[in-house]
Amino acid sequence: MHESNRLKVAILGAGSWGIALGNHCQSIGHDVRLWEFDPVAARRLEQQRERPQVLKNIRIHDSINITNDLNASIKNAELILLVVPSHVCRSVLKQLTQSQIQSNAVIVNCAKGIEIETLKRISEIVEQELPSFTPRYAVLSGPSHAEEVAREIPTAVVVASTDELVGRFVQQSLNSFHFRIYRSRDVVGVELGGSLKNVIAIAAGICDGAGFGDNTKAALQPRGLAEMSRLGQKLGANPLTFAGLSGMGDLIVTCMSRHSRNRYLGEEIGKGKKLAHVLESMTMVAEGVRTSQAVVKLASREDVEMPISFQVFDILFKDKEPKQALHELFAREVKPEIW
Template sequence: LVSVAKGIENQTLMRMSEVIHDAIPELPDSRLAVLSGPSHAEEVSREIPTAVVAASKLIKTAQDVQRIFMTPNFRVYASADLIGVELGGSLKNIVAIGAGISDGVGYGDNTKAALMTRGLVEITRLGAAMGADPMTFAGLSGMGDLIVTCMSRYSRNRHLGEEIGKGKTLQEALNEMVMVAEGVRTTKSAYDLAKKYRVELPITEQVHKVLFEDKSPKAAVSELMGRGAKIEKWG
């Protein structure tokens, strides 16, 4: 079974592979994998060169999926870091909402670059606390998926953030969308996971406040910029 779903269940805070195992407890680890990475369907369907990651708890399972899905235009890498690959694919949607908000408000490339870079640090920080390999987030399922989701015109989460940055409420922005922006629910889950694992996620916290506490985007950015001085480090 190969999962391509990206998200974290709100009530249980389970990753999608955990949800699958909960629904099908008899499914062995050797029969479950995930496929994730920067892969907008609009481009994959047009056979535009794309690279993703197949991950499973067992590297042989990941390699089996790799062999099945590899084509001249669809390159698949294998990984045994199931946790990291899943978290990268879900948590990047929160940062994409933040990047979209920045676009909507009218901030420039500097702001967006800062949000993406520090957002990746937050993803790595939470992922490491949950048992992932921090280096996974520097790969396709982490940095790669983050870049495409924050920059692409196809990105639902970036678009949602942009509409909120222009002044719409969350509900108004959602009502105008045909597709689901899964980052909204993922923001709730990540906010709860940060408390559970006692991990500091300032960007996630501010996105949560904008989405669910009616905080103005400019006030959220001001609070982020006004935080105490830090030494830059990874994770």
């Protein structure tokens, strides 16, 4: 990389996705600082330079600076990647308001979720907490398991920003031969695609765990996509975005992959385990659980039918039997495929 293209990049969140993105940014020539909020975990990461509980056999590049000091991590940073679970994004953004964030920095949200209490997407939270960064906001999403990105397995994602120049800047800064980045202006669609698919991934896992078969699981994905884009359209997204990387692409990988925690969680539930028990056994966030709560509220508010997501919510939180949920889905009034 030419010295003039070298950026100071702050990665906020040193979980599996933060580490994978940190290594990626470093390997393409940027100067990376990785922030971990937990001081004990930060110290351990600094000493061991790996986090096998969330990302096995991946070493954090020696030149990445690991810190527990948020101010130090964002000092002079031109790109700030937000890579914490969605339910803590607001608290991290609030901390940024108290810190020395550079006014021309671009915030790139890499989390996938909707805030349950307010039903806000991350861009809307940025608008509330750091309004001057609204035009300097982008979201990065798509089929990108950290385990594969960290091994430089070819991956394609999409970056959306309402500002074309900001979108191009992020695209050109993070694109590489194994991490191909497409560009979009549809922030609403890209954010919703990445968030809503996690609920459908839980449904796919339930199918696997309960032994429903390939036909059932294959039916789930396009019908899941239909309800995702129905809500998206109501909220102002371009329905075509859901046919792209952050919609269909991410849905396919999350419903099929052994790396998907949401699919795994669903599989355990499908086998008859209780949600609390499954969550206890997981070290990493499964965003689909919280997102199912948000989706039920959001779809009710917007008066949009999302039958699969509602059934996932009932299975997770109301102890509904997966067989009963499937029966109710199939007993719905028959209708045209596209409505």
